[in-house]
Every structure is written in C-alpha cells, then in structure tokens.
Amino acid sequence: MKNLKYMAAALALTLLSVTSAFAQQTTNQTPAPAASDNYVTEKNFKSKVFEVKYRDPGSLANVLSRLTSGFKGAAISSSTEFRTITVRDFPENLTTIEEAIKRLDTPAAPRPNIELHMHALIASNSGGGGREVPNEIKDVLAQLQGTLNYKNYELAASVVQRLTETQRGMNGQGTAEIPGNPGTLNVSMPYEYFIGPVSLSQDAAGAFSVQIGDFMFSTISDNKDRARVQTALNLRDGEKVVVGTATIRNRALVVVLTAKLVK
Numbered sequence: 001m002k003n004l005k006y007m008a009a010a011l012a013l014t015l016l017s018v019t020s021a022f023a024q025q026t027t028n029q030t031p032a033p034a035a036s037d038n039y040v041t042e043k044n045f046k047s048k049v050f051e052v053k054y055r056d057p058g059s060l061a062n063v064l065s066r067l068t069s070g071f072k073g074a075a076i077s078s079s080t081e082f083r084t085i086t087v088r089d090f091p092e093n094l095t096t097i098e099e100a101i102k103r104l105d106t107p108a109a110p111r112p113n114i115e116l117h118m119h120a121l122i123a124s125n126s127g128g129g130g131r132e133v134p135n136e137i138k139d140v141l142a143q144l145q146g147t148l149n150y151k152n153y154e155l156a157a158s159v160v161q162r163l164t165e166t167q168r169g170m171n172g173q174g175t176a177e178i179p180g181n182p183g184t185l186n187v188s189m190p191y192e193y194f195i196g197p198v199s200l201s202q203d204a205a206g207a208f209s210v211q212i213g214d215f216m217f218s219t220i221s222d223n224k225d226r227a228r229v230q231t232a233l234n235l236r237d238g239e240k241v242v243v244g245t246a247t248i249r250n251r252a253l254v255v256v257l258t259a260k261l262v263k
Contacts, residue, residue: 045073047088050098052078054107061085064100069093111165111200112261114210118159120191120217121254122178123150123245130154130178137256140240148245150252154178156219157191162262169196169214178221191219201234210235210259215243217255227253235259 052060057078064085068074074089076097087097119137122130123144133141133155141153157176173192194216200208211234218228229244235257243255 044090045088046091046094047086048094048098050085050087050101052083052085052101052105055105056080057083057085060101060104063104064097067093067097067100110263112208112263114163114165114198114200115260115262116159116161116163116195116210117258117260118157118161118193118217119155119256119258120157120176120219121153121256122156122248123148123153123252123254124250125149125151130156134158136258137240140242140256144242144254148252148254153254156189156253159193161195163195163198165199167197169194170198187221189219189221191217193217208237208261210237210261215257217243217253219248219253221248225249229253229255233257237261 057080061076061078064087065076068076068087069089071090074093076085076087076089078085085101087094089097117136119134121133121141121144131154133153144150144153156178157174159172159174161170161172163170171192171194173190176189176191178187178189194214195212197213199211199213201211202208213232214230215233216228216230218226218230220226225248227246227248229246231244233241233243235241236259238258238260240256240258243257245255246253
C-alpha cells in the first residue's frame, strides 16, 4: 500500500513536468511572418499638378495611367474645369509622366473643310442633245454604261457644296432643264437635296474620310414625275460614288457624289 502511494506521487510529478515543458515551448514559439504588403507610406510618394494646354485632360489622364507605379496610394486624376492632371506617385514616375505630357500635349492638327460635288445625270435611250457629262466623272460614266441599260447620259445639274463637320442638316435646291422627248421642248426639273449630319473620321495612317448620316437628292420633272435617291455614305478624299438611281418613266435619275477635303 505504501509502495502504491510512492508510485502515484512519482506519476503526478512526471505529468506536471511534461505539462510545464509543453507550455514553455508554446510560449517561446516564434510567430509566423505576416504576408507582405505593397502599400507605400506617404513619405515615399510625391504629388504634382500638371497643366494641360491643348488636349482633353481626361483622355490624356487615361493614357498616362499606364505610367503609374500601381502601388497602393498612387493616384492620377484630371480636372476639365482647371485643365489639370494631378499625380501622386514615386518621384521617378512623376518624371516619366511629365515627359509624356510634354510629348502628348500638343496642338491637334487642323480639321479639313469638306467640298461635296453633286452631279445629277439623266439616263435614257433617246437621241440626247443635253449637256455633256463633266470630265470629272467620265470614268464613272464608263462604268454606268457597262452596268445600266441606258445608252445616253446627260447632265441635269451640278452642285458644289462647301461645309464643315456639323450635326445639323443642310438643305439646298435649284432648277435644271433637261431635253424632252424628240420634237418636244426641254423639261424643267426642280430639285432639292439634304445633307447631314456630317463628320470626319481618321484611320491609323492619319487619312480622313467623310461620313454623311443621311444624303437625299430628289427631283420632279414636268410637274408630275418624281424621283429620289437617299442613303448614308462614307467617302474617302477624292472618291466618286454613285449614290443611287431612280426611274422617271423611260428615263432614270443617277446621282454621283464626290468628296474633296480642303485644308
């Protein structure tokens, strides 16, 4: 019985020693390193306000945003009212952005004016006798003769319209005379046209093209026969386009349009 008491006391002492050692090991354990953070404190950053003279600050800021460091706390913003771009970043990034602004913030190239040449032709199989088609569209005439079933093409009206980019429509009108049937007098042909809106688009090579949202040319001959062509257009500089054809009894109205850019 006495031996059992000694054995129990020894076991209790052993358990106490193990528990103490485990607690000490847990307390002295080195904590795991925290995950790294890419945040940069304010003392590493500088701020600068850049003045924009020619370009749109918002569009320019979108381009320049690719030149920032990307670290937390870095920022770029623009103000259209004050025409400024404000940047907060490393000094070396501010230098890079400042150099980019000097290269990009330059006056935009002037937009050219637009000169539209409209030629209204009357196609028929009669003997002709009207005005000859201008040399400007003689190459188009050759294509028409190979495409349409008409032998003769006579000029009814020519209009030159100067304009610039605009969201507003532009109207015009006039009167032309075309030959009547053999043995009859010439026929009066009032016409009107509509152009708009007009804008310029530029490709990667810098070449402009003219976009017309709605082009319309209509006529009325002998106070009863109406014809109209109407469509949207996209014209390159100097390009000649047959806008459309419309039947007038045994004849046809053919409208040819040429766009010229004038700087």
